[in-house]
Amino acid sequence: MTNYLIVPGLGNSGPEHWQTYFQQSGSNFYRIEQQEWDAPACNDWIETIERNVSTFDPTTVVLIGHSLGCATIAHWAAKYKRQIKGTMLVAPSDLEAPQYNFPATGFTPIPLDKINFKSIVVASADDIWVSLDRAAFFAEKWGSEFINIGNAGHINAASGHTNWNEGMSILKSLG
Numbered sequence: 001m002t003n004y005l006i007v008p009g010l011g012n013s014g015p016e017h018w019q020t021y022f023q024q025s026g027s028n029f030y031r032i033e034q035q036e037w038d039a040p041a042c043n044d045w046i047e048t049i050e051r052n053v054s055t056f057d058p059t060t061v062v063l064i065g066h067s068l069g070c071a072t073i074a075h076w077a078a079k080y081k082r083q084i085k086g087t088m089l090v091a092p093s094d095l096e097a098p099q100y101n102f103p104a105t106g107f108t109p110i111p112l113d114k115i116n117f118k119s120i121v122v123a124s125a126d127d128i129w130v131s132l133d134r135a136a137f138f139a140e141k142w143g144s145e146f147i148n149i150g151n152a153g154h155i156n157a158a159s160g161h162t163n164w165n166e167g168m169s170i171l172k173s174l175g
Contacts, residue, residue, distance in 0.1 A: 004026075008034075046080075049072065064088050066156070070089040086174035087117065119145070
């Protein structure tokens, strides 16, 4: 059985967010709970992912990242080089863009190493936190399949992505 580990971004994912709906969709969905959601340190977030992945057979794990969670997964993959089943990286925030001014420490530069397991980047054409070109650049560097879902904002609850069936279908393509 696949074990899906949800990696939210800044502030965690609220009750209407698609990650919360995914978590509630089955007993094999688990949210990775970070100690600090609003002013995170990259190393703390990476170590929390590692502790959570280590509780499973890594070959059964699929990580589901959103926003800052995507950069965290890229950092984790570069540091630990673990072989997991795959990852879905949704709306990967561009922490190097001038408008990104959140108190997140140690997440830049964004790793551009090839991710050594199957990965899919899902992006929106009008996401204020990452341009479509930059999301495609991340996907290319990470060796990820790239999916542009059109004008979908930051692919979060505010942009109407609550019970996100299209996202669940993309996720299930990872196995």
